[in-house]
Amino acid sequence: MNHLTDEELIEYGYGEGDRSAIEKHFDTCADCEKAYGVLQLDLAEMKFVEPPTRDASYGDRVWESLEGWLSAYPARKQSWLSGGLWRNLSFAAACAALLACAFLGGRLWERREANIAAGRHPVPARPTAHPPQRVVVVVLSDHLDRSERLLVELKHVDADSTEMVSPLRDEARSLLASNRICRKNVKQEDDPALATALDHLDRLLAEMANQPGGLNSATITRLQDEMNKDGLLFEVRVLRSRIPHAQRAGANSSKGGIL
């Protein structure tokens, strides 16, 4: 007789798998039934620290912390077309567009094949230069990514460990230079939130990079407090997550996603 595998028992223990077949097997196999009993005990003993409770106003507090960072979606006008009819019309239009694309694609393909057969190769498309703004956005995105990583490390760093603190200072020095370039670029655009965050970041990076005698435990603790008080990490996260939108709006390029 083949015994049930641990995997099958675990699956059964969590209410999945072929339950009737497993139960039938238990009727004829005491070993598997016993093994399942032990597994049940083990699973029951796997108790972990329960999440602390949050009061009823927790959600409101989360919203308060977010509200200032979100810009409203542009208002949409409701019309008689909205609803089922509009959806059906959209679907029909999409189907028609798809058919038209398929037809045109077929025609172009035929033409291209004919050109190749006649020995005329299509002229390769000239690569289009990316708008300079996109380069700035990419540089900024990279800078914010690195800054976020540094802030997370600063937040969790063991202030007494010189091995861990020293790389932070090196990274802060490197980021300080790129932060100044980003600040310079941002000054030319009307984005006060970004400019303010980069200013905050500049102060913190400068302290980390240029602290006389290096970063000691007291300085790290003070910087952590300042960072938490200013909500700098969250600020950087918000700005970083805004980048795909900026890229889409500014450079009119492909859609970005951050999930």
Added chain:
Amino acid sequence: MFRMDMNDHATIQAVLSGKKEAYGTLVARHSQSLFRVAFRITGNEADAEEVVQEAFLRGYQKLEGFESRSNFGTWIYRIAVRCALDRIGGRKVDDSTRIGGETDPEQNEVQVADEAAGPDRLLLSGEISAMQQSAMFALTPTEQTAFVMRHMEDRTTDEIAAVLGIAPNAAKQAVFRAVQKLRQRLATLRVKI
């Protein structure tokens, strides 16, 4: 005028029509469940709170892509789990570069043996729970998240697979590996006690 008793889909329509404050209702409605799962995955309150904020922020930015056939609670839950997973993933990479005794199984065993000698069984139980917690954080991020969703959040294999973006069989394997590792740790604790 925005009404507080609107369902999630109507609320989303209101948000997308320019009523930003409507999103506050969704945040209030789903914050608690997001905090619970975020805490279970990250293991600390500060990280869990940041995960909740980040999830709602990402949710807002991607709200136009939300499909009306979906359930907002499931959708935002999925985003929160991904945020938490990103966070513990980064943390585990950092931890793996450290040299120290905190991940040394021998050291953990010794600590349990010392505590077991104490008279207070309740305290001991708390210590065991803490040890199990630390054993859970020794799992890979995928195993840990799959286990949390299965064991604590009572999610099905298909839901776990959807959230982690892996095949159902891979999700099942992740839960299986997590349970096996935790059982091994539990057996060690029993021997020491």
